[in-house]
Amino acid sequence: MNIILLGPPGAGKGTQAQRLVEKYGMRQLSTGDMLRAAVKAGTPVGLKAKAVMEAGELVSDEIVSALIGDELDAMGPAVGAIFDGYPRTAPQAVSLDEILTSRNRSLDHVIELDVNEDALVERITGRYTCATCGKGYHDTFEQPKVAGTCDKCGGHEFKRRPDDNEQTVRTRMAEYRAKTAPILPIYDARGIVTRVDGMADMDDVTAAIEAVLES
Ligand code: ADP
Ligand code: ADP
Ligand code: ZN
Numbered sequence: 359m360n361i362i363l364l365g366p367p368g369a370g371k372g373t374q375a376q377r378l379v380e381k382y383g384m385r386q387l388s389t390g391d392m393l394r395a396a397v398k399a400g401t402p403v404g405l406k407a408k409a410v411m412e413a414g415e416l417v418s419d420e421i422v423s424a425l426i427g428d429e430l431d432a433m434g435p436a437v438g439a440i441f442d443g444y445p446r447t448a449p450q451a452v453s454l455d456e457i458l459t460s461r462n463r464s465l466d467h468v469i470e471l472d473v474n475e476d477a478l479v480e481r482i483t484g485r486y487t488c489a490t491c492g493k494g495y496h497d498t499f500e501q502p503k504v505a506g507t508c509d510k511c512g513g514h515e516f517k518r519r520p521d522d523n524e525q526t527v528r529t530r531m532a533e534y535r536a537k538t539a540p541i542l543p544i545y546d547a548r549g550i551v552t553r554v555d556g557m558a559d560m561d562d563v564t565a566a567i568e569a570v571l572e573s
Contacts, residue, residue, distance in 0.1 A: 359467075360439045361438070362468045366475065367478060369471035370481075374563060385439055403421055423457065445538075446538045451545075465545075468550050473557055479527055
């Protein structure tokens with residue numbers, strides 16, 4: 359099974375993807391994570407992407423689609439893909455179709471996380487992750503069970519993203535509204551979109567998504 363998690367920054371895509379990975383053994387393909395890894399490693403892609411990401415604008419379609427193709431090739435054909443943060447533009451949606459078809463995969467569901475924009479700034483500015491395993495947390499909404507210790511791996515180091523500040527979030531939301539939300543009708547026309555209330559408690563969001571995948 360291959361699915362897309364779609365929603366603005368802070369909607370809960372990464373949080374839900376991590377849960378689906380644990381439950382179903384699917385693989386999370388986050389172009390944001392791939393780009394951050396490239397920036398950290400100082401690869402040519404990373405050098406191109408760094409300033410664009412810091413500004414909250416979108417990296418080129420060619421770069422992200424190439425990353426997705428490579429990642430799919432690296433995983434076994436039997437493993438399902440959760441696309442998180444991709445596609446984000448109409449050309450990327452076209453590329454994804456080609457990428458999937460050429461690998462004998464098809465798109466089963468698009469889950470749209472429906473959220474109130476006013477809540478997103480608080481979600482984003484309070485977000486942090488475990489520096490060791492990448493598990494996501496929030497200052498108020500999802501704290502580790504033992505303060506300062508990652509629930510998943512026991513690590514003690516955490517990090518915040520440089521682009522998770524209010525100014526950049528506004529740009530990222532505008533990018534979502536202008537370039538990403540308009541791709542929904544493509545998938546609506548195929549009858550594969552399910553809207554899920556992303557303002558609900560995390561566990562309820564997970565349950566709603568699982569119900570779609572098991573339907
Ligand atoms: P995205 O990947 O869509 O940008 P994240 O999954 O990283 O969003 O979530 C952003 C922040 O909001 C994280 O700190 C996460 O813990 C928190 N969060 C995610 N889902 C919810 C929810 N349903 N209710 C409250 N906070 C949430
Ligand atoms: P969020 O979790 O807040 O939705 P991401 O981690 O998905 O954010 O993306 C962070 C940044 O990486 C984006 O603001 C953008 O600059 C870049 N990026 C990630 N995915 C894409 C994509 N599919 N197309 C273009 N740029 C992307
Ligand atoms: Zn951890």
